[in-house]
Structure formats: C-alpha cells, structure tokens
Amino acid sequence: MQKHIIFDLDGTLIDSMPVWRSTGKTYLENHQLPVPENLMSILKKQTLPQTAEFFRTELGATQSVKEICDEVISYVSEQYAHHIPLKEHVKAYLEKEKQNGTKMCILTASEAGYIHLALERLNILQYFDFVATCTEMGCGKDKPEVFRMTMEKLGGSIENTVVFEDAYYAMKSAKALGLQVYAIADASAMRETDKIKEIADFYIHDYQELL
Secondary structure (H helix, E strand, C coil), X not given: CCCEEEECCECCCECCHHHHHXXXXXXXXXXXXXXXXXXXXXXXXXXXXXXXXXXXXXHCCCCCHHHHHHHHHHHHHHHHHHCCCECCCHHHHHHHHHHCCCEEEEEECCCHHHHHHHHHHCCXXXXXXXXXEHHHHCCCCCCHHHHHHHHHHHXXXXXXXXXXXXXXXXXXXXXXXXXXXXXXXXXXXXXXHHHHHHHCCEEECCHHHHC
C-alpha cells in the first residue's frame, strides 16, 4: 500500500516559529497595542488574515485586515527568503520517503506569498506533489475537513495517510478524521507537550529518529 504524508510547514519542516513569535510582538508594540502572554498559542491556530482580524477585534488595531497582512508579510518575507532553516535531518527524511515512493504534500496555515521563498531557497519543493494553504483550501486546521480535502487531493485514504504536525489543535482535527499523526517537537508547543504526547501516534524530537 502506497504511503501518503501531509506535512505541516512552520515548526514541523522549518524552524520558523521564533520568527512568528517576534513578528506578532513587533507589530503590536509598533502600534502601541497590548501583547497577550499567550500570543504564540493564539497565532499558531490562525491564518494571517484571521490573525489580522484578531488584532483588530480583540487588541484594538485600527488598520484594515489587508494593511495588517501587508505589514506583517513585509516583516517575515525577508526571514523566509534568506534566514529560516530546515529542521534537523528533514531533507534526509524527505529523500528517504521519496525513494520509497511516498506521495507527499504540505498543508500550512501560512500564506503562499512568503512560504515559497523558503521552500525554493531550501530546495525541497521537488519532494512534494503540491503545497496547499488553508486560505486556498477555504478551511483552517481546526476543522477535520481540511485534512480530508488535502488527503483526497493527494490521492490517499484514511488507512494510508499520515499527518506530521507540531500543533495540538491541528493534531486533534487530523485524529478526528481517523488519520495517523506524527508529532514533531517544537519549542512553540511546549505548554501542550503532555496533551500532544497523549493524542499523537508517535512523538519525535528529530527526524533522525525516523531514518
């Protein structure tokens, strides 16, 4: 049976969560807005437009959603284009799975406009059948439906599809659909480690564990 893998991007394949932690804080501080203590856990669950709406409705931002998104993208684009690294041993694992005939894709809550800057620089696009964003799919990872749509687009089934994730809320959705979940340790999800270990089928700190 051919294996199919749906990979998250941020915090799972690339080490980008520190950028998002500083970016959200920078935007709010630059606009003299309050910075919630749990900002990172909030941002992890949202697309950029959803984050912009959150900044407007909950924190008092006065810019439009588009203006907020444009400003945030201006912060992160350079990081994606030039600095954000792969997580350790990711490329070796992708190469191994490609050689084994595994069909792979990316499903991310980030936006196409900046993630491709990193994917091209890191030279890993060739491993994936496609890269899907939640915005393009019309559904966030808080809904099992987005995993079902992505699985079907990849040509997989519940029996032969695995999800690689670092965020607990997304793992919950994938598990609700019946998919197997590999949890990737990331500092941004430390507070939910116990819950993640409980729900995931496997929990790994480094892709070397899978080589």
